[in-house]
Amino acid sequence: MSGIQLNTANEALGKDVHKSPTYPVQSDWKPWQLVLFRIAFVFFILMSVPNSIEWYKNAFSIDWTNLHYRDPYDIARFGSGLDWFGNKIFGSTLEGYAIWVITLLFSTGVGLIWTAAEKLTKKETSNYDRLNYWLRVIVRYRAGIGIIGFGFTKLLPTQMPYPSLGLLNTDFGDFTLQKIYWLSIGIVPWYQVFAGVVEIVAGLLLFFRKTTTLGSILLFGALGDIVYVNFAYDGGVHVYSSYFVLLAAFLLVQDTPRIFNLLVREKFTLPARYYYPALTQTWQKITRYGVKSTIIGVFLILFFYLSLTNLLFDPYKQPAVKGATELRGNYNVTEFRINNETIPYSPEDTIRWSRATFENWSSLTFKVNKPTPLDLSNGGGSPMRDIDRTFELTGTGGGQRVFYYQADTVNQVLYLQDKFKARNPGDRGKEQSVEDTHPVDWIPEKSLANIGDETYKIDPRASSTRRIREYANAPKTEKRNRMILQYQSINNGDKVILTGIDENKNSLYIVLDRFKKDYTLSQSTIKAGKYD
Amino acid sequence: MSPQETIVTEWSPVERALFRFAFIFFLILILPINADFFKQLFSINLLNLHFGQLFELVRYTPDFTGNPTDWVNAVVVILIALIGTLVWTIRDKEVKEYSQLYYWLRVVVRYRLAAALLVFAFIKLYPLQSPEPSISNLNTAYGDFSAWKLFSLTLGVVPGYQSFLGGIELLAAVLLLFRRTTTLATLIIIPFTGNVFFSNLAYEGGEAYYSFYLVLLTGFLLLYDLKRLYSLIAEEKPTFPNQLQPAYPARWMKPTQWLLKGIFYFIFIFWYGLEAKAAYQNDPYQYPDSAGLTNSAGIYNVKTFKRNNETLPYSAEDPARWKDVVFEKWATISIRSNRPVVIDSSNIEHIYQLSSQRNYEYLGSGGRHYYSYDVNETEGKIQLTNRNKNYQGEELELSFSRPDSTTIILQGLDENRDSLYVILEKTDKKYLLEEVKKTGRRGALKL
Numbered sequence: 009m010s011g012i013q014l015n016t017a018n019e020a021l022g023k024d025v026h027k028s029p030t031y032p033v034q035s036d037w038k039p040w041q042l043v044l045f046r047i048a049f050v051f052f053i054l055m056s057v058p059n060s061i062e063w064y065k066n067a068f069s070i071d072w073t074n075l076h077y078r079d080p081y082d083i084a085r086f087g088s089g090l091d092w093f094g095n096k097i098f099g100s101t102l103e104g105y106a107i108w109v110i111t112l113l114f115s116t117g118v119g120l121i122w123t124a125a126e127k128l129t130k131k132e133t134s135n136y137d138r139l140n141y142w143l144r145v146i147v148r149y150r151a152g153i154g155i156i157g158f159g160f161t162k163l164l165p166t167q168m169p170y171p172s173l174g175l176l177n178t179d180f181g182d183f184t185l186q187k188i189y190w191l192s193i194g195i196v197p198w199y200q201v202f203a204g205v206v207e208i209v210a211g212l213l214l215f216f217r218k219t220t221t222l223g224s225i226l227l228f229g230a231l232g233d234i235v236y237v238n239f240a241y242d243g244g245v246h247v248y249s250s251y252f253v254l255l256a257a258f259l260l261v262q263d264t265p266r267i268f269n270l271l272v273r274e275k276f277t278l279p280a281r282y283y284y285p286a287l288t289q290t291w292q293k294i295t296r297y298g299v300k301s302t303i304i305g306v307f308l309i310l311f312f313y314l315s316l317t318n319l320l321f322d323p324y325k326q327p328a329v330k331g332a333t334e335l336r337g338n339y340n341v342t343e344f345r346i347n348n349e350t351i352p353y354s355p356e357d358t359i360r361w362s363r364a365t366f367e368n369w370s371s372l373t374f375k376v377n378k379p380t381p382l383d384l385s386n387g388g389g390s391p392m393r394d395i396d397r398t399f400e401l402t403g404t405g406g407g408q409r410v411f412y413y414q415a416d417t418v419n420q421v422l423y424l425q426d427k428f429k430a431r432n433p434g435d436r437g438k439e440q441s442v443e444d445t446h447p448v449d450w451i452p453e454k455s456l457a458n459i460g461d462e463t464y465k466i467d468p469r470a471s472s473t474r475r476i477r478e479y480a481n482a483p484k485t486e487k488r489n490r491m492i493l494q495y496q497s498i499n500n501g502d503k504v505i506l507t508g509i510d511e512n513k514n515s516l517y518i519v520l521d522r523f524k525k526d527y528t529l530s531q532s533t534i535k536a537g538k539y540d
Numbered sequence: 541m542s543p544q545e546t547i548v549t550e551w552s553p554v555e556r557a558l559f560r561f562a563f564i565f566f567l568i569l570i571l572p573i574n575a576d577f578f579k580q581l582f583s584i585n586l587l588n589l590h591f592g593q594l595f596e597l598v599r600y601t602p603d604f605t606g607n608p609t610d611w612v613n614a615v616v617v618i619l620i621a622l623i624g625t626l627v628w629t630i631r632d633k634e635v636k637e638y639s640q641l642y643y644w645l646r647v648v649v650r651y652r653l654a655a656a657l658l659v660f661a662f663i664k665l666y667p668l669q670s671p672e673p674s675i676s677n678l679n680t681a682y683g684d685f686s687a688w689k690l691f692s693l694t695l696g697v698v699p700g701y702q703s704f705l706g707g708i709e710l711l712a713a714v715l716l717l718f719r720r721t722t723t724l725a726t727l728i729i730i731p732f733t734g735n736v737f738f739s740n741l742a743y744e745g746g747e748a749y750y751s752f753y754l755v756l757l758t759g760f761l762l763l764y765d766l767k768r769l770y771s772l773i774a775e776e777k778p779t780f781p782n783q784l785q786p787a788y789p790a791r792w793m794k795p796t797q798w799l800l801k802g803i804f805y806f807i808f809i810f811w812y813g814l815e816a817k818a819a820y821q822n823d824p825y826q827y828p829d830s831a832g833l834t835n836s837a838g839i840y841n842v843k844t845f846k847r848n849n850e851t852l853p854y855s856a857e858d859p860a861r862w863k864d865v866v867f868e869k870w871a872t873i874s875i876r877s878n879r880p881v882v883i884d885s886s887n888i889e890h891i892y893q894l895s896s897q898r899n900y901e902y903l904g905s906g907g908r909h910y911y912s913y914d915v916n917e918t919e920g921k922i923q924l925t926n927r928n929k930n931y932q933g934e935e936l937e938l939s940f941s942r943p944d945s946t947t948i949i950l951q952g953l954d955e956n957r958d959s960l961y962v963i964l965e966k967t968d969k970k971y972l973l974e975e976v977k978k979t980g981r982r983g984a985l986k987l
Contacts, residue, residue, distance in 0.1 A: 171682060171683070175682060176681065176682050176683030177681050177682070177683065178681065178682055179678065179679050179680060179681055179682070180673060180677055180678050180679075180680055180681075180682055180685070180693060180973075181673070181677075181678030181679060181969075181971035181972065181973050181974075182971065182972050182973075183682075183972060183973060184972055184973065184976045184981065185697060185698065185973065185976070185977075186981065188693075188694050188697060188973070189694060191682065191690075191694075192690055192691060192694035195687055195690060196687060196742040196743055198741075198742050199738060199739060199741075199742030199743070202738050202742070218773075218774040218775075219774065221773045221774075222773070222774075225727065226731070229728075229731050230731070236701060236704055237701065240698040240700055240701035240704075241698060241701075242976075242980075242981060244981075263773055266772060266773075267769070267772070267773070270768060270769075270772055270779055270781050271720065271721075271723050271724060271765060271768075271769075271781070271782075272720045272721060272724070273720075273781075274720060274781040274782055274783070275781055276778065276779070276780055276781060277772055277778065277779050277781065278778045279772055279773075279776040279777060279778065279779075280776070340856045340857060341856070352853060352854070353853070353854050353855060353856055354854045355841070355854060355863065355864075356841060356854075362856065363856060379986045379987050380986065380987070381984060381985070381986045382972070382984075382985045382986065382987055384976060384981040384982075384985060385981070403972075403981075404972075405972035405987040406972070523857070525683075526880070527683035527684065527906075528683065528684050528685055528686050528883055528904070528905075528906040528907075529682070529683045529684070529685060529686065529687060529690070530686075530687055530744065
């Protein structure tokens, strides 16, 4: 038992409580506590480590010399729980929680076997103080790292982008609940920063013994609310949020009865007798401070820097490439001719564009009074390519169309692709196997040369291997609607004339006149991305 | 030997001074001294009570400047408390401790805070504070709303979540009513109401001052047990609990306490709660309860628009040409056009009994002009009055006819005494907000 030194409060006792009684050190656990601990040990270890090969593959493929914020984020964010037996129980995923139930059942099984093994070999442990300490360390660090990963995308607010012009122009009733909630945070970037601070502080508090309980209370409360929000708005992140509530609850198990005893029952209360390793030897001290500072170094300082460059130059949900400089803002569609037939303005017409918008980045959006297939996903993840960044499109109806464009500014041609990608059910994540109706070289070579390589079209400080890889591995053909439009900009884009062909090979002639729209909603005071 | 914390018989001079300050400071913050408050109080007709009146009274904060939410008021209170502390310190040099007085001060703060939370809790528990969006709201562009209005609308679309928040507030308030659970209550209230404070700052709401006031009261309550919690949790030392019991020197005190408690529970929980429930079921206070034109609710496309006999075609730019018209379930019409709107940006929570005062539907909302209307269905007359205080006196005198269930023809004089002839056709609008609830987000939807 050398090296173990119970953190006695003898010194403390001498200071404050003059005639204190001696109290027994709890070193013998009751049988039910021992069994419960064994189960909890297996369960929480399984819940604290990544459970998919993907995570390991990804972690080892990170290029640490050319990082993107998502690289350390993907280390912090991972699914857990045992998935060897699938993720359904009695045929249902239980809203995603089935895997927890399976893990619990498995842990119970292992725990009982462990109990039996100890009994049979007559090597029964009397307490798990030591193991409990290390289990709590693992859970504390898992929770802390995970929540800090989340916190940084709010501290440098990129998780919920401020609405694009196209979204500002969309009617409230044309959004899904999930979109409405996400937008409601996007419009207040300083509140997002505040939320990020809360999450990061909660995580930091978990790294230190004295503040673990406070951190757990904060985590429990904040993430408990987020779980409910996810159910209310169908946000889709309820399992991962509940995960933190679970870890926080586990960390609170030891202190809650004591707090209750002290405050509610108003009784003299002894603190929990925790085991703390002495760690007095030099190599132990070096390891401890080394590990702690690496974790804090990576996940705080490095993460902060990466999140900052992300916000400034490549906000991960918002397209990063700047759009053509003259083509910016809200436009009225003054004239619209399709196949040489003029259609007068009418919000009812199912073909004519009723208004158009050029965003600061590589997007053109326009509204048509025609039902269109919708993308109801969250628009999340962290795609590197502008065309895959769909926050302007997801959860949004009202006839809104969003086209990504590449601009050949020399010849003044826009090559547009629909950001909506038709998906076959069951195709999640798979490469598009559907026949593309456009030839691979629909953009002529000369134009491609003028457009340039989008991989490098962002500030070099935000460049990363992840971006380079994803652009290099981009699919050569995708099933998307495409348009080719020549543009003529008059008076620095106050008037724009578009001529070309639409997705159904109709010829278009469109005159756009820019107008200044004063929105009631206050502009954002934090600008994400660089588009000048 | 049983642990017995000796009841402290002497406080340090600093502690005594701090207490005196806190005592005066919080009593001025809590006990009503505004003339306005008493005016409101005595204007209450016991035969025509509305729970909104209690709500307005409970919002009380001392007002020396004419603007209750001016931070200058806080400075005045601090100054008065400083002077008072000085006087008191000189007068009471011999007094050694104020344990009992501290206890009673905490009682006052606890009940004041509980009252504040309860009046808000019930209007969330029964989702009244943020109602479901009106038809006009659904047909307004996202950027045409103020941040505060968007916050309220975002909460309004999830009444279940609003109830949950109300439940938490209610729990915290109830825990405040008992000495032993007070600290637990503060651990809930500080994050909850702290969040309200930060939200108000971020969303440009008007409740930042009041929510900060409540957080201040809560922080004061937490101080009592803070050292104990720190000792037990952070320092991991054996810790003594609170051992102070309130003293009741006179015999009438305890029964009076029970009586006062009973009155409090009756008014703030029983009566207020029932009223809120009734309002939710019969007359949600945020929207007018005037009867609208029969079976007219919905959004209408403006098919034909003639002004002074000149037909104006559809236009995205013309400020005069109406774009669409909404008839609400109640007697409000809203018209979307390119005519700019100077919005009414009031952002303080009120509960209005009078239907004509209920302005929630157009607060913080641009993009549309809102008119309350008087309709005479037999004579086919409808009189519109702009509800926005920035457009007072704007009236349209129209007559209407309904050739079929989906068409309304309006003719008459507009606000500029120009003659109007408008044909409205009801649109069968499907809202993504509603449709997605039926199919879920995993399926494909075309809208």
